[in-house]
Amino acid sequence: GAGVSQSPRYKVAKRGQDVALRCDPISGHVSLFWYQQALGQGPEFLTYFQNEAQLDKSGLPSDRFFAERPEGSVSTLKIQRTQQEDSAVYLCASSLVGRQGRGYGYTFGSGTRLTVV
Amino acid sequence: AQSVTQPDIHITVSEGASLELRCNYSYGATPYLFWYVQSPGQGLQLLLKYFSGDTLVQGIKGFEAEFKRSQSSFNLRKPSVHWSDAAEYFCAENNAGGTSYGKLTFGQGTILTVHP
Numbered sequence: 001g002a003g004v005s006q007s008p009r010y011k012v013a014k015r016g017q018d019v020a021l022r023c024d025p026i027s028g029h030v031s032l033f034w035y036q037q038a039l040g041q042g043p044e045f046l047t048y049f050q051n052e053a054q055l056d057k058s059g060l061p062s063d064r065f066f067a068e069r070p071e072g073s074v075s076t077l078k079i080q081r082t083q084q085e086d087s088a089v090y091l092c093a094s095s096l097v098g099r100q101g102r103g104y105g106y107t108f109g110s111g112t113r114l115t116v117v
Numbered sequence: 118a119q120s121v122t123q124p125d126i127h128i129t130v131s132e133g134a135s136l137e138l139r140c141n142y143s144y145g146a147t148p149y150l151f152w153y154v155q156s157p158g159q160g161l162q163l164l165l166k167y168f169s170g171d172t173l174v175q176g177i178k179g180f181e182a183e184f185k186r187s188q189s190s191f192n193l194r195k196p197s198v199h200w201s202d203a204a205e206y207f208c209a210e211n212n213a214g215g216t217s218y219g220k221l222t223f224g225q226g227t228i229l230t231v232h233p
Contacts, residue, residue: 004160031218042121042207042223043161050218091160095219106219108153108160 002026004109006092012115013082021077021112025094032075033106034067035091043091049075082116089113121210123224130198131232138193138227140208149211150191151221152182156204164206167191178202203231 005024013019025032030051035043036059045059051072060067064083069075079086093106120143130136142148149168153161165176172184182193191208208224 033220035221040225042209042225043221044223045220048218048220055218056220093161106163106221108162110158110160 004092004094004107006090006109006112008112009110010113010115012117015084015116016081017116018078018080019082019114021079021090021114023075023077023092023094023109025073025075025092026096026107027073029094029096029107031095031097031106032069033093033095034075034077035093036061037089037091037111039088046077046090079114082114084116087114087116121208121222121224123206123208123227125227126225127228127230129230129232132200133197136193136195136198136202136229138206138208138229140191140193140224141189142191142208142210143189148191149219150182150184151209151211152176152180152191152193153207153209153223154178154204155207155226161207164193198229198231200231200233203229205229 007022032049034046036046037043047067048056049069052069064080066078089111091111092109095106122141124139151166152164154164155161164180165174165182167174167184174182180195182191184191205226205228207226209221211219211221
């Protein structure tokens with residue numbers, strides 16, 4: 001597609017429920033990032049994929065968070081046993097370049113707003 | 118640890134007035150710096166970026182930014198603000214301890230309000 005697509009746009013989960021957030025990057029983009037943006041804050045890095053390989057997951061806040069990109073295109077961020085502190089906007093971004101692309105900006109999706117009640 | 122500071126949480130300007138949003142970065146080596154804009158309910162849109170070379174960078178929508186190594190700053194400017202510029206602006210740095218894939222560290226953002 002023309003841009004990075006994320007679904008759902010909004011998700012309300014009861015505390016303890018599992019959720020799955022989907023990201024469709026721009027076709028052919030090698031790099032894919034997930035960021036978490038809490039209310040009133042800047043986005044914070046969660047994890048990075050180069051094609052299907054998860055090269056950095058240092059930003060995942062706990063072992064309840066899991067991300068995958070099995071075929072190197074669509075990615076899913078899964079949060080198990082959601083907690084109220086998980087409430088945030090989850091942003092996905094993709095880039096055409098791979099590991100050498102340090103100086104490049106990315107295309108961000110519109111995000112999924114997760115509210116845990 | 119690497120950090121990006123945006124000292125102003127909220128700025129209000131009148132339409133047609135000039136604008137400067139401040140950004141300071143902490144990493145001492147050659148930083149890769151970005152400004153993004155986020156409208157309510159939207160993702161982040163890249164305004165401009167600095168890698169090297171000319172320290173005055175031109176971006177989209179009439180924005181520019183100046184890299185000043187001596188001040189560790191990368192301030193965003195616009196000579197005449199339009200009502201449609203009202204949004205939240207984020208400064209970001211891409212270095213992440215030397216990783217080459219470009220993990221971004223963002224500032225906390227500056228909310229811009231434009232009065233008619």
